[in-house]
Each structure stands twice: as structure tokens, then as C-alpha cells.
Amino acid sequence: MKKFLFVLLLFSATVSAQQALLHSPTGKLELTVSLDQAGILRYQLLQDGATVIAPSVLGVQFKDAEASFDRGMVWQAADTTVWSEMWEPVLGEESTIYNDYHLLTVKLSQPATGGQIMEVQFRLYDAGLGFRYYWPAQDKLNHFVIADERTQFSFNENPTAWWIPGDYDTNEYFYVKSTLGEVKASRSKAFTEIGTRHTWSEMGVQTPLQLKTAAGRYINIHEAALTNYPVMQLEITDGGYSAKAHLVPNIFGDKAYLQAPCQSPWRAINVGSKATDILASRMILNLNEPSKIKDPSFIKTTKYVGIWWEMHAGISTWDYAGTQDGSYDINNRKPSGKHGATTERTKVYIDFAAKHGLDAVLIEGWNTGWEDWFGKWKEDVFDFVTPYPDFDVPGLSAYAKSKGVKLIMHHETSGSVTNYERWMDTAYRFMKKYGYPAVKTGYVGKIIPRGEYHDGQWMTRHFNRVAEKTAAYGLMVNMHESHRPTGLNRTWPNWIASEAARGNEFNAWSSGNPPEHETILPFTRLMGGAMDYTPGIFEIKMSTYKPGATEQVHTTLAKQLALYVTMYSPLQMAADLPENYNKHLDAFQFIKDVALDWDETYYLEAEPGDYLTIARKAKGINEWFVGAITDENSRTATIDLSFLPAGKTYTLMLYRDAVDAHWEKNPMAYTIEKTQVNSGDKITVALAAGGGAAISIK
Numbered sequence: 001m002k003k004f005l006f007v008l009l010l011f012s013a014t015v016s017a018q019q020a021l022l023h024s025p026t027g028k029l030e031l032t033v034s035l036d037q038a039g040i041l042r043y044q045l046l047q048d049g050a051t052v053i054a055p056s057v058l059g060v061q062f063k064d065a066e067a068s069f070d071r072g073m074v075w076q077a078a079d080t081t082v083w084s085e086m087w088e089p090v091l092g093e094e095s096t097i098y099n100d101y102h103l104l105t106v107k108l109s110q111p112a113t114g115g116q117i118m119e120v121q122f123r124l125y126d127a128g129l130g131f132r133y134y135w136p137a138q139d140k141l142n143h144f145v146i147a148d149e150r151t152q153f154s155f156n157e158n159p160t161a162w163w164i165p166g167d168y169d170t171n172e173y174f175y176v177k178s179t180l181g182e183v184k185a186s187r188s189k190a191f192t193e194i195g196t197r198h199t200w201s202e203m204g205v206q207t208p209l210q211l212k213t214a215a216g217r218y219i220n221i222h223e224a225a226l227t228n229y230p231v232m233q234l235e236i237t238d239g240g241y242s243a244k245a246h247l248v249p250n251i252f253g254d255k256a257y258l259q260a261p262c263q264s265p266w267r268a269i270n271v272g273s274k275a276t277d278i279l280a281s282r283m284i285l286n287l288n289e290p291s292k293i294k295d296p297s298f299i300k301t302t303k304y305v306g307i308w309w310e311m312h313a314g315i316s317t318w319d320y321a322g323t324q325d326g327s328y329d330i331n332n333r334k335p336s337g338k339h340g341a342t343t344e345r346t347k348v349y350i351d352f353a354a355k356h357g358l359d360a361v362l363i364e365g366w367n368t369g370w371e372d373w374f375g376k377w378k379e380d381v382f383d384f385v386t387p388y389p390d391f392d393v394p395g396l397s398a399y400a401k402s403k404g405v406k407l408i409m410h411h412e413t414s415g416s417v418t419n420y421e422r423w424m425d426t427a428y429r430f431m432k433k434y435g436y437p438a439v440k441t442g443y444v445g446k447i448i449p450r451g452e453y454h455d456g457q458w459m460t461r462h463f464n465r466v467a468e469k470t471a472a473y474g475l476m477v478n479m480h481e482s483h484r485p486t487g488l489n490r491t492w493p494n495w496i497a498s499e500a501a502r503g504n505e506f507n508a509w510s511s512g513n514p515p516e517h518e519t520i521l522p523f524t525r526l527m528g529g530a531m532d533y534t535p536g537i538f539e540i541k542m543s544t545y546k547p548g549a550t551e552q553v554h555t556t557l558a559k560q561l562a563l564y565v566t567m568y569s570p571l572q573m574a575a576d577l578p579e580n581y582n583k584h585l586d587a588f589q590f591i592k593d594v595a596l597d598w599d600e601t602y603y604l605e606a607e608p609g610d611y612l613t614i615a616r617k618a619k620g621i622n623e624w625f626v627g628a629i630t631d632e633n634s635r636t637a638t639i640d641l642s643f644l645p646a647g648k649t650y651t652l653m654l655y656r657d658a659v660d661a662h663w664e665k666n667p668m669a670y671t672i673e674k675t676q677v678n679s680g681d682k683i684t685v686a687l688a689a690g691g692g693a694a695i696s697i698k
């Protein structure tokens with residue numbers, strides 16, 4: 001056993017032989033890390049003296065190794081440092097972010113393998129705790145394979161949770177609210193129609209996982225800086241009193257292939273005494289590396305329309321031949337007459353964007369391959385450069401340019417990632433040639449290379465490669481189906497948004513998203529970064545297009561407007577058809593006006609699953625926007641305008657549900673009111689069942 005190490009610190013950290021104690025910058029959180037007689041490492045986290053995380057195991061198990069870093073470890077040293085910085089995101093929910101934490105590094109050795117070394121680094125913020133495993137360069141450890149991560153999150157109780165089932169391939173589930181102990185019994189509530197699915201345990205859940213204790217404390221578990229490791233999901237144990245890390249494997253059961261020096265992602269525990277504390281935390285961004293993009297001038301907020309909803313609503317098709325089943329003659333592809341991405345139709349969207357000052361038009365189904373793109377686990381589907389005969393790439397690119405509108409590229413990989421890797425450079429050069437500044441990617445279907453899952457280490461590395469490569473070409477990227485973000489938009493701000501949850505599209509062709517869905521997403525999916533949720537559907541019932549259809553967006557029209565504020569993203573779609581917006585140009589004005597980049601954000605009120613009200617100040621200008629949403633229950637939102645600078649009068653435009661609005665019975669009834677306000681005012685707004693309100697203030 002090594003000599004005891006005593007470090008006396010100026011900032012309330014104490015380290016003794018087998019134990020270290022650390023406080024967050026204002027002392028709100030307290031962390032204890034200790035090694036027991038069996039050489040097992042544990043941590044414990046308190047907020048204002050109350051337990052957040054009860055003593056919980058830390059450790060990692062290697063494959064085919066004499067011993068691992070999970071027991072029999074020896075405490076070598078512990079070090080502490082103070083960190084304080086301010087940084088400015090390229091685009092964000094606020095223009096200045098404070099990154100203040102106390103760092104504790106515990107160095108451990110494993111005598112059974114001749115003294116291999118691992119460090120556990122803990123960053124303690126007032127908002128929460130981040131920690132990760134780090135393997136420095138060393139003689140005794142070079143290549144290794146992770147078989148299991150022992151990391152545990154234990155509680156003194158069986159907390160309430162908002163969760164989706166653990167799945168190696170998708171996050172497109174309903175959120176279920178239950179105690180952790182009831183996950184198995186409540187599981188069927190999360191299952192709806194989705195394609196590729198690979199659940200792994202009846203006790204498995206995904207992160208970000210939002211928890212609430214009986215005393216009303218909010219705890220959120222996620223990860224940060226996922227660059228070379230599988231996604232962490234969680235297995236609930238001990239009747240809901242504990243959760244253990246479960247890493248997404250490949251088909252061999254291996255979790256991660258690593259070579260020292262290297263590290264795991266950060267395990268991130270946000271803690272709040274109010275629900276809004278969780279939303280206001282910037283810890284996950286702070287745990288990521290600073291931007292690697294030297295000149296970010298190509299990264300811009302983007303408000304776009306697109307040839308998209310019309311396919312989801314069944315009006316037009318992605319494919320030219322209209323079979324979608326491969327039953328066409330490749331040399332004699334006959335147009336079905338329903339193809340969406342035609343030159344003429346694209347011009348309608350370009351004209352609409354130009355007329356209303358929107359930035360861009362997304363076109364899906366422009367390239368060959370859609371007749372046979374799905375469900376065959378086929379390797380060569382798309383080449384990302386060959387348009388259908390009715391889509392004029394050079395002509396449209398010139399037309400868009402003449403109108404001051406950008407075109408957004410679409411790359412559906414259909415899960416054939418080896419194929420996409422082969423085409424990436426060619427495809428990005430094609431985009432540069434025709435002036436496309438951004439690409440939406442997609443990964444529908446089972447992954448190729450076969451044996452990999454969407455959330456494994458191989459795919460993590462692919463998504464990071466796409467971010468890096470698009471950055472090198474000066475392109476923005478919006479990844480669909482990809483695994484959920486972990487704050488990497490700090491490092492790659494061109495990774496402007498992702499999907500990675502049930503988006504608005506599910507409302508077009510499935511049982512949809514329940515009205516509470518958008519009150520939960522900010523506490524779960526959005527904790528890691530922006531979501532391309534595609535709000536703004538005005539024509540709410542699908543029976544408009546398909547007589548007798550029962551599908552509908554589970555919303556009111558006013559709530560669709562509120563989502564532009566409550567669902568943070570610097571990339572926002574106005575997802576409905578130009579024809580539908582033309583019928584409601586007064587309401588469309590809010591979509592035209594709303595900002596996508598912010599100086600300040602004010603989280604006014606929130607409860608996951610019930611309601612959410614957020615106010616934001618636009619970056620660099622004196623304009624404020626507020627979004628208030630509710631679940632299936634009507635409610636009165638109270639909006640305290642004290643975020644406005646005092647001593648001035650402002651013009652407020654309120655877009656709200658009409659008195660008789662109701663998400664099922666009367667979803668499209670709204671009213672617009674104009675009033676004068678000042679910072680001393682508090683306004684109350686009635687939200688319909690499934691409804692919302694949007695406000696702009698100048």
C-alpha cells in the first residue's frame with residue numbers, strides 16, 4: 001500500500017488516504033469519493049446536506065484481462081484544482097456561459113496487473129457533478145477492450161422518473177412517468193409503432209433520465225462529450241433504488257476498443273431544487289471541449305421550409321416511381337405523378353421562403369434510390385449525387401440564389417453507413433459546388449456494417465467524423481435518427497441539431513406524440529443539445545388529406561407557435577405546406593419574427609409532463625419571445641415580465657388559444673392580441689387543453 005497523501009486546500013476540499021471530500025464553488029454540492037477495504041471505489045453526492053446520490057460504485061471491467069479497475073484497486077493520489085472561465089457559444093440559449101467548477105482527480109492503480117493506472121476525474125459544479133474515467137499513457141496498459149462499466153447511481157428512495165426503454169437502435173418512444181421501481185410493470189406504455197428496435201432488458205432505460213425525489217428535488221442523469229465510446233443506458237436495480245451503466249455493445253458483446261491515453265465520456269448528474277434549475281444548467285456544454293472550428297462564420301441560424309411534411313402526410317412521395325418496394329425497372333423508371341421533389345414544386349417553396357424572409361428550403365426525395373431504400377439491409381442504396389430526372393440541381397441552385405434563399409441537402413443513408421462513408425467527400429463537394437450550406441442526414445433501418453447498432457462505439461465515431469468532415473468543408477449538419485446529443489455542439493457548433501426522439505412527424509402517420517410530450521423533451525432529449533423537432537403544423541387533422549384519417553397533431557395551432565421558443569434550436573423548420581400558411585398569415589407572422597439565437601433565457605415555470613414557460617431575449621436586439629405550453633389539461637400560465645428592462649413601454653403581441661380551443665375538438669382556433677406592457681406587469685394567459693401561447697415583445 002502506498003503512503004498516505006494529505007493535501008490541504010484553500011477551497012474546501014479534503015483528501016485523506018482512502019477518501020476525498022470536495023465542495024462545489026458556492027458549497028451547495030458536496031462530493032465524497034472513497035476506496036473500501038476490497039479496493040472498490042465509491043462516490044456520494046449531497047445538495048445542501050441532503051443525499052442526491054447515495055454511496056455508489058465506480059469502476060470499469062476489461063475484457064480478457066487478469067484484473068480490471070473494478071476492485072482490488074490502490075489509492076495512489078488525489079489532486080484538486082479550481083476552474084473558472086467564461087465563454088461565448090457561436091449560437092446558443094445565452095451569449096455568455098460561465099464554467100466554474102472544482103476538479104478532483106483520483107489516481108488509482110491495479111497491483112494485479114503490475115500497476116496499471118486509471119484516474120477518475122470529478123468536476124463539481126453548483127449545478128451538478130460530472131466525472132469520467134481516464135487512462136493515461138503508461139507502460140503496463142496500451143490497447144484494451146471495455147467489457148462493462150460498473151458506474152452506479154444510487155438513491156435513498158425509489159424516485160419518480162420520466163423515461164424511455166433502453167434500446168440499442170432508437171429513442172423514438174413515448175416518455176413514461178413512473179417510479180424507477182415500476183419501470184418493468186409500466187414498460188408497455190412506451191411501445192408504439194417504430195421500425196428498427198432493439199431493446200435489451202425489461203429494466204433498461206435511456207438517458208437523459210429525469211428524476212424527482214419525494215422531497216421535490218430534480219435529478220437528471222446523462223453524459224457529455226461522447227466521442228469514442230458507446231452510448232450509456234441504464235439498468236434499474238434494487239427495486240428502483242439504483243441504476244447501473246449499461247454500455248451499448250456490438251454483436252460480439254464488446255463495448256469499446258480503446259488505446260491509452262484515452263477517456264470515457266463524462267457521466268453527468270444535474271441537480272436542482274426546482275425543475276427550472278435543470279433546464280438552466282449549462283454543465284453538459286461545459287463538460288465538452290471548446291470549439292474546434294477556427295472560423296465559424298459559416299454557422300448561421302436557419303429557419304426553413306421544405307418538401308417534407310407533404311410526404312409524411314401522404315400527399316406526395318419521396319420516390320419518382322411511386323412503388324417504394326423495388327418493383328420497378330431501373331432502366332425504365334416511370335414517374336408516378338406523386339413525386340414531391342420536382343423542380344416546379346421546389347420553386348413554390350423557394351418563392352414562399354423568399355417572400356417571407358425564411359432562410360432555406362429542404363428537399364427530400366431529390367436523389368435516386370427511394371424506390372428501394374428501406375428494410376432490405378441493402379448496402380448500395382443512394383449515391384447522394386444523382387438527382388431524379390425531374391429535379392434540376394444546377395437550375396434550382398441558380399434560382400434559389402437569385403431569390404436569396406439557400407437549399408438544404410438531404411442525405412438519407414438508410415443505415416448503410418459504410419456506403420455513406422465511401423460517398424461523403426464526393427457528396428460534400430457536390431454540395432459546395434451547388435451552394436448548399438447544410439445537410440440533413442438520416443439513418444433509418446438496421447446499421448451496416450452489420451453487427452453494429454445505432455448507439456454503439458462504431459456509430460459514435462461515425463457521427464463525430466461527420467461533424468468533423470462537414471466542418472472541414474464549411475457545412476452545417478442536422479443528424480436524424482442519430483444517437484442523442486451530449487453537448488458536442490460546443491466542440492462542433494456546425495452540428496446544428498439532431499433528431500433522436502419522437503419528432504412532430506410521428507403525428508402525421510402514427511398514434512403520435514401525446515400533448516405532454518413537448519413538456520418532457522426539454523428535460524430529456526434536449527439536455528444534450530438542440531432538436532430538429534419540426535414544429536409549425538397549422539393544418540392539424542390528417543383527415544384534411546386522407547378522408548376518414550384519425551391521425552392528428554396532438555396540439556393546438558397556438559401551441560405549435562410556442563414550440564419555437566420552448567424547444568431550443570438554432571435550426572427551426574416551418575414544417576407545414578406553404579398553402580396552409582397562406583391561410584393563416586397572421587399566425588405565421590410569429591414564425592417569421594421569432595429569433596433563433598439568444599442573449600438570455602428565462603425559465604419562468606416548468607414541471608416535466610405538465611407545463612413549461614420560457615422567455616428569451618434575442619441576440620443583439622431588444623426583442624423578447626415567450627412560449628408557454630401545457631399537456632392535455634388546460635391551465636393558466638402566469639408570465640412575469642420583470643425580465644424586461646424597467647422604465648420603458650413595449651408592444652406585446654399575444655398568439656393564444658381561442659376560448660373554445662381544444663387539441664382534439666377545436667385545435668385550430670386562435671386569437672391574436674396586441675397590448676402595451678412594461679417590466680412591472682404580470683400577464684395571465686389561458687392555455688387550452690393541449691394548447692399553448694406565443695408572445696413577441698418589442
Ligand code: NOJ
Pocket residue numbers: 308364412442444480481499505
Ligand atoms: C426519418 C426522418 O426523421 C425524417 O425527417 C425523414 O423525412 C425520413 N426519415 C426520410 O429520410
Ligand code: CA
Pocket residue numbers: 516609610631632
Ligand atoms: Ca401531465
